[in-house]
Amino acid sequence: MLDIKRLETDFEGVKKNLGTRNFDTSVLNEILDLNKQRKTLTTASETKKAEINRLSREIGELKKNKADAAGPMGQVAALKADMEKEAKDLDTVLAKQQALLLNIPNLLDPSTPVGKDENDNQEAKRWGTPRTFDFTPVDHADLGEKLGMLDFESAAKITGARFVVYKGGIARLERALINFMLDHHMGKGFTEMMTPFIAHERSLVGTGNLPKFKDQLFKLEDNDWYLIPTSEVTLTNLKREQIIDEAEFPFLYTAYSPCFRSEAGSHGKDVKGLIRMHKFNKVEMVAICAPSYSPTAHQLMIDSACEILQRLGLPYRALNLCSGDIGFASQKTIDLEVWVPSQNKYREISSISNCGDFQARRANIRFRNKEGKVDFAHTLNGSGLAVGRTVVAILENYQQKDGSVQVPEALVPYMGGLKEIKK
RNA sequence: GGAGGACUGGCCGAGUGGUUUAAGGCAACAGUUUUGAAAACUGUCGUGGGUUAACGCCUACCUGGGGUUCGAAUCCCUAGUCCUCCGCCA
Numbered sequence: 201m202l203d204i205k206r207l208e209t210d211f212e213g214v215k216k217n218l219g220t221r222n223f224d225t226s227v228l229n230e231i232l233d234l235n236k237q238r239k240t241l242t243t244a245s246e247t248k249k250a251e252i253n254r255l256s257r258e259i260g261e262l263k264k265n266k267a268d269a270a271g272p273m274g275q276v277a278a279l280k281a282d283m284e285k286e287a288k289d290l291d292t293v294l295a296k297q298q299a300l301l302l303n304i305p306n307l308l309d310p311s312t313p314v315g316k317d318e319n320d321n322q323e324a325k326r327w328g329t330p331r332t333f334d335f336t337p338v339d340h341a342d343l344g345e346k347l348g349m350l351d352f353e354s355a356a357k358i359t360g361a362r363f364v365v366y367k368g369g370i371a372r373l374e375r376a377l378i379n380f381m382l383d384h385h386m387g388k389g390f391t392e393m394m395t396p397f398i399a400h401e402r403s404l405v406g407t408g409n410l411p412k413f414k415d416q417l418f419k420l421e422d423n424d425w426y427l428i429p430t431s432e433v434t435l436t437n438l439k440r441e442q443i444i445d446e447a448e449f450p451f452l453y454t455a456y457s458p459c460f461r462s463e464a465g466s467h468g469k470d471v472k473g474l475i476r477m478h479k480f481n482k483v484e485m486v487a488i489c490a491p492s493y494s495p496t497a498h499q500l501m502i503d504s505a506c507e508i509l510q511r512l513g514l515p516y517r518a519l520n521l522c523s524g525d526i527g528f529a530s531q532k533t534i535d536l537e538v539w540v541p542s543q544n545k546y547r548e549i550s551s552i553s554n555c556g557d558f559q560a561r562r563a564n565i566r567f568r569n570k571e572g573k574v575d576f577a578h579t580l581n582g583s584g585l586a587v588g589r590t591v592v593a594i595l596e597n598y599q600q601k602d603g604s605v606q607v608p609e610a611l612v613p614y615m616g617g618l619k620e621i622k623k
Numbered sequence: 624g625g626a627g628g629a630c631u632g633g634c635c636g637a638g639u640g641g642u643u644u645a646a647g648g649c650a651a652c653a654g655u656u657u658u659g660a661a662a663a664c665u666g667u668c669g670u671g672g673g674u675u676a677a678c679g680c681c682u683a684c685c686u687g688g689g690g691u692u693c694g695a696a697u698c699c700c701u702a703g704u705c706c707u708c709c710g711c712c713a
């Protein structure tokens with residue numbers, strides 16, 4: 201959440217920064233105006249409250265001495281109506297201001313390139329050479345169906361479109377990847393967690409998914425519970441509304457979870473195959489740390505995710521997302537894209553973001569430094585990796601002419617020694 | 624699902640309508656003492672918001688929300704969480 205003090209002291213700077221996103225900054229004037237009202241009403245109502253408190257103590261004293269308290273009681277009655285009206289107006293102003301602030305995206309890091317859309321993202325790195333096939337590579341959906349191990353029809357029968365049933369070797373591959381990824385991150389100093397797959401509204405507000413992106417979530421009936429769209433939500437909220445001793449930093453978490461997304465508005469996109477599902481598995485990394493450490497944590501997470509792709513021998517590139525394409529809560533995001541032969545292009549498999557203090561302000565995650573000063577923490581999150589899309593990449597990049605799929609060497613131990621997925 | 628109990632600062636814990644402006648202890652930090660440490664002693668010791676050049680002053684917060692009252696940690700309603708017992712259950 202935007203720091204209102206920052207808006208007060210550097211209005212033009214904030215406006216310029218947010219203007220490079222696809223964001224209408226006219227709302228900032230409204231917020232500033234509400235803030236003036238907030239201050240005026242606060243001063244007015246608190247002054248009256250102070251007087252009422254003083255008079256109440258006087259009444260107590262008088263009553264104790266069996267004296268007449270009618271005078272001060274009359275004064276209180278006169279002040280109270282005004283005070284209550286001002287307090288009520290203040291609540292209204294605060295609610296309005298809060299509602300607007302919750303929809304303001306994060307300020308961008310200076311190293312985030314300015315650009316209009318995904319075409320302006322900056323390629324930061326490229327690793328591996330896409331394989332040259334001596335036959336025409338099949339896409340993963342056809343490949344999996346021919347193997348009898350990807351069953352979209354059954355999933356549609358059980359639930360609907362954008363779901364899948366895995367069977368046999370591919371089911372095992374998915375499970376192997378989860379374990380492989382978790383083990384890898386643990387080796388880099390991350391602590392494995394397993395969290396609830398349902399979170400309440402407050403948690404989703406904390407990470408920035410609510411209120412703005414409600415239509416992307418699955419909500420449960422009869423309460424304020426939502427299926428998590430990523431375990432970033434639960435991992436980040438582990439420290440919500442806490443003041444942490446700086447000596448405990450950094451918190452580095454990794455977790456597997458299923459992720460649930462309504463994919464509203466993406467009709468017609470990636471309709472075939474595993475790329476875009478309502479439910480997919482993901483291994484996530486989250487860091488909660490001091491501001492000075494967050495660039496280091498960001499690099500640590502990027503490196504850890506890259507190394508997984510390298511250990512799996514999957515060609516990829518890294519993009520520094522531009523201002524027009526970066527997510528709501530992020531100040532700097534690196535996307536990793538893996539090579540998908542059937543599409544002849546790189547596709548997103550990980551997104552690693554430094555959110556600065558944006559989520560920490562929403563979720564009230566603070567820390568106390570050695571001098572005893574309290575400040576907001578920094579939070580970061582990144583996929584490490586999207587498991588279903590890793591399956592896509594392995595099936596396609598490691599496919600063989602006869603329709604079988606080679607298992608990447610690093611994964612063989614996780615597959616119980618199996619070197620090939622075949623019918 | 625039913626019945627009962629609890630929730631106070633970083634932690635423990637006193638407080639059941641008016642010097643509570645939350646006692647006391649622990650932990651932490653600073654100082655005195657010490658060759659150094661420990662101990663002892665002294666002091667500091669929550670978070671927001673408003674106001675101020677600053678020192679300060681004011682205000683809110685005793686799990687969240689609402690209410691009663693001139694005045695609420697304290698009384699009432701409500702939600703949450705935890706504990707105990709009963710029932711059901713992987």
